[in-house]
Amino acid sequence: MTQHTDERAPRTTEESPPTGRRLPLLDVLRGAAILGTLMTNVWIFTGPGAEWGALESGSSTDAVECVFSVLANGKFLSLLTILFGVGLAIQYASAARRGQPWPGRYRWRALFLFAEGTVHFVLVFAWDVLMGYAVTALLVAWLLTRSERAQRRVMWWAAGAHLTVIGLLTAVLVLSGGDGDTGGTVSREVVDLYAHGDYLDQIAFRLENAIALRMEPVLTFFLLVFLFLLGVRLFRAGAFGADEPGRRLRARLLAWGLGLGLPLNVAAVLAGPDLFLLARYGTAPLLALGYIGLIGALVDRVRRPGPLMTGLTSVGRTALSGYVLQNVLCVLVSYGIGLGLAERLGDTGPWWVVGLWAAVCAVLMVGSTLWLRRFSAGPLEAVQKWALRH
Numbered sequence: 001m002t003q004h005t006d007e008r009a010p011r012t013t014e015e016s017p018p019t020g021r022r023l024p025l026l027d028v029l030r031g032a033a034i035l036g037t038l039m040t041n042v043w044i045f046t047g048p049g050a051e052w053g054a055l056e057s058g059s060s061t062d063a064v065e066c067v068f069s070v071l072a073n074g075k076f077l078s079l080l081t082i083l084f085g086v087g088l089a090i091q092y093a094s095a096a097r098r099g100q101p102w103p104g105r106y107r108w109r110a111l112f113l114f115a116e117g118t119v120h121f122v123l124v125f126a127w128d129v130l131m132g133y134a135v136t137a138l139l140v141a142w143l144l145t146r147s148e149r150a151q152r153r154v155m156w157w158a159a160g161a162h163l164t165v166i167g168l169l170t171a172v173l174v175l176s177g178g179d180g181d182t183g184g185t186v187s188r189e190v191v192d193l194y195a196h197g198d199y200l201d202q203i204a205f206r207l208e209n210a211i212a213l214r215m216e217p218v219l220t221f222f223l224l225v226f227l228f229l230l231g232v233r234l235f236r237a238g239a240f241g242a243d244e245p246g247r248r249l250r251a252r253l254l255a256w257g258l259g260l261g262l263p264l265n266v267a268a269v270l271a272g273p274d275l276f277l278l279a280r281y282g283t284a285p286l287l288a289l290g291y292i293g294l295i296g297a298l299v300d301r302v303r304r305p306g307p308l309m310t311g312l313t314s315v316g317r318t319a320l321s322g323y324v325l326q327n328v329l330c331v332l333v334s335y336g337i338g339l340g341l342a343e344r345l346g347d348t349g350p351w352w353v354v355g356l357w358a359a360v361c362a363v364l365m366v367g368s369t370l371w372l373r374r375f376s377a378g379p380l381e382a383v384q385k386w387a388l389r390h
Helices: 024-046 050-056 063-072 075-098 106-123 130-143 148-176 188-196 199-208 215-219 221-236 244-270 273-300 307-317 319-334 351-372 379-389
Strands: none
Touching: 024 050, 024 063, 024 075, 024 273, 024 307, 024 319, 024 351, 050 188, 063 075, 063 244, 063 351, 075 130, 075 221, 075 273, 106 130, 106 199, 106 319, 106 379, 130 148, 130 215, 130 221, 148 221, 148 273, 188 199, 215 221, 221 273, 244 273, 307 319, 307 351, 319 351, 319 379
């Protein structure tokens, strides 16, 4: 029977940590997830037609982009989603320790995140994830006041519903395909809009096509719910702790996630564009779990943090700011309103795109490290905290 808990007093669980100690691995994972999502998004920024071109054009057959797709497409997005669920579980546990109401003020935090995502969508990048996270967070925050049994039911029901939807859509693509490997052609008007168009015209285009450009969070809503709740369960199981139980659990994630997820993702990507939905939204989450185990194993072996781990940790601590900044930088480098390199270098091959990704990653790691030497939080994180205090 579902347990209905008084919203004014969140219950504690045996799995909740007794203190609010920060888990270092989480910051590294968040940093890797932020930079990893750019491994996918950088091809959107630099492709013909940019954001809309990703809808009209087919999958690339370029070997370098295919490797990026196998390693990153959907994987780090799934990882970021899991970690958002972990963050929600941490805030719930913190409220429980302090005897504060739940969801309580968290509703305002989610609504503010939705507003930030809306601004990000309109002004910067059509494939924003913050809006979808905010809506999902409101539902999952309420679910955390229900029983563990109810949460598990919703989690697996959401997984089944998502796989059913993706399976049916993939079947439609396969049965109606045949020419899917040829890809689509991006309209000249859209290509010119991002290569030479005015910034206000690009904003107007996003608003005019908002329904099509916002379909991803609608399509993946059940996946978001599942991954949020999976993050909650992993946190409560101690998957991110530095103790032996945490290492054993991460070793299992590594074995299953990479052992099964990697070959499935390779097969889905090589199968062509008809399996694009299955690759991005079906097999990707499994490899994301493998990444948790892999990154955790590497962090466990670090005795003295070097520049890479320090940089990833800093990006993880300023994740919201880093996510928005990397997209702003790619806009300024790629679109005609900035340097316009997407058109100028479009025929030179994929390596300049890889270089752009590496350069933006370096800027974020160095910049966030320097920023945190003076400030305790990233700029957007600080704005969020200020707004929610007033």
